[in-house]
Amino acid sequence: MTAMIYPTTNPALAEQMVVARGEGPYIFDQQGKRYLEGMAGLWCTALGYGNEEIIETAQRQMRELSFSHMFGGKTHPSAIELADKLAAMVPMTDGRVFLGNSGSDANDTLLKLIRYHAEASGQPQRIKVIAREQGYHGVTMASAALTAIPTNHTHFQLPFEALGVLRTGSAHYYRGAVEGETESNFVKRRATELEALILAEGPDTIAAMIAEPVSGAGGVIVPPDGYFEAIQAVLDRYGIWLWDDEVICGFGRLGADFGANTMEMKPRMMTLAKALSSAYVPVSAAVVQGEIADCINASAAEVGVFGHGYTYSGHPLGCAVASKVIDIYVRDRIFDHAAEVGAYLQSRLREFADHPLVGEVSGIGMIGALELVADRASKRPFEGMKVGQFCAKAAEEKGLIIRPLGGNRIAVCPPLIIENVHVAELADKLLAALNTTLDWVTAEKLM
Ligand SMILES: Cc1ncc(COP(=O)(O)O)c(C=O)c1O
Structure with missing residues (x-):
């Protein structure tokens, strides 16, 4: 065994395969055995391995500008290009983009933006977030609390209550339906349960509901017809935002640009990662609708600073690669x-x-x-x-x-x-x- 603490691994089963290289949709282990990568890594290597155009772009960016942060008034061309490209692409009018490094940190960012917006807009109590059973949203303290997979909770003493995390049922008809229930009655029941939860908690205490268009790590759960329409109608009734976690579904996974378009979701916030760079380098984006960003910007200007950002927010390598990857998605x-x-x-x-x-x-x-x-x-x-x-x-x-x-x-x-x-x-x-x-x-x- 090496000195590694392995992520999301049963330690008794660590180091079973050493992956040595990749080519197109295949990976090869150290003995040279070839495997079809039927999982695109962790749902992420959309363009496969060894894409020379992407490698070339990465090399060029690293030679030109290997790092620039974006704190305190600085920015750089690759970040601007990526943010504008994403804003033009997402199914949201006037989307604004905050860049990060992983799906987890992007979800963390959005949870913080919800809180910032709540205070700045004079409704500081409006910070609760509804998340679904079997949802997966990452593993930072906050995103793990949104996640509803038991192994991501066990022993971590996550602050569910402090974070205002509320739970509602998943869209899994096969396991979630009661005896004899039709798909459409199952959908109606989920919408009714959601509304009951909102009313019990107080609608003006709830900011958003987070959902993956298709839940990935929770079991690849495709919602029944009409599910998001019914959910969206309930949320709209109480002014609660739909927070669309597109970390797996974004960029073509469901056969369209975003899962939101396939599932007819109308998001006010979106999380993007994984296929955003086809996993060539770590990069993520938290996207919010303009009016949310405007409110935050106005308030932050009064305070003098918007106090959230990572050293690697908008890292030039991630931005250049993601921009190139998006160009390839569109061109090809x-x-x-x-x-x-x-x-x-x-x-x-x-x-x-x-x-x-x-x-x-x-x-x-x-x-x-x-x-x-x-x-x-x-x-x-x-x-x-x-x-x-x-x-x-x-x-x-x-x-x-x-x-x-x-x-x-x-x-x-x-x-x-x-x-x-x-x-x-x-x-x-x-x-x-x-x-x-x-x-x-x-x-x-x-x-
Ligand atoms: C839907 C979804 N959201 C968020 C995440 C967290 O992303 P990351 O592992 O990059 O932190 C994942 C990871 O699998 C995911 O599937």
Whole structure:
């Protein structure tokens, strides 16, 4: 073992693979074995590995200006270009952009902006935020409190109450519906529950509701038809902002520019990271609607400073790379490509619906998941995470990276640049992994 404390790892299972290099949609381990990166790293390497244009851009930026901060009146061309590009692109009128380094810090920033705005606009009590079960929003103290995944909470003594975090149900119909409930009644119930929560807490104490268009780490949960329409209507009734966490869904993942457009969300705040730079370098953006930024700016000007910013907010390397990546998305029509190949991916994933281990197939565009269950008719789950983990390991042995999530759901989220031939490789290897898992589960009498 090295001296490393590994992130989001069971220490007993650390250092199982040393990834040595990447090329297109493939990675290679130290022994030279090739794997199709069916998870795009951590839902992020949208353009795959080794893109020479991006590498070239990074080199040029580092030669020209390797660092410049943006505190106290300074800025630089790459940051200005990126902020303007993002503002023009997001589904928000007059969006304003704060740059950071990760999805977690961008969500942290937005939570602070909510508080700043609450004070500055004369409603200091309006700081609570509604977050959903199974949501994932990061791991800083504040973003982990928004996250609703038990392993991200255990032992951390997170300040849920101090941060005003409220919880409402997820959009997961397969697991969340009551016996005999239709999808549309499930949606109605979620909207009713949300409204009841708002009324119980006091609408004027709640600033926003955070939601991923499709929940990723919580299980790749695609909301049923009409879900966000119903949620948005409730929020609008009480002047509560929809805070759209696009860290996974942004930049083509669902087959369109932003998940908000696919899901008909009308966000007032957005979080962007991951595919923003196709994960070539760390960069994130917290975006808010102009009137929020104007209120903060006016108040900060009175105080003399807006007291929030990271050393690496707007790091030139991140900005130049993200700007180039966005240019490539637009020039090469990557979002259309993701929609096209994504339709084939979804059709191949749906073929697993009849597999004896599969309870649910979910997905849209270039993201999907299978829930492995002990009994399909009753939806009886397997205990713990062992079965999903076994399946991911079996896939790895066959040269495919997938990700085991809670509830024995296994996720796929390949780079957006893959072609149908890669989808076929993914589907074939996934089937082989499922069959190996079925043999094991049968031998172990787990079903
Ligand atoms: C939806 C969502 N939000 C926020 C984050 C946190 O991003 P980061 O890991 O870059 O801090 C993630 C990470 O997976 C995510 O999926």
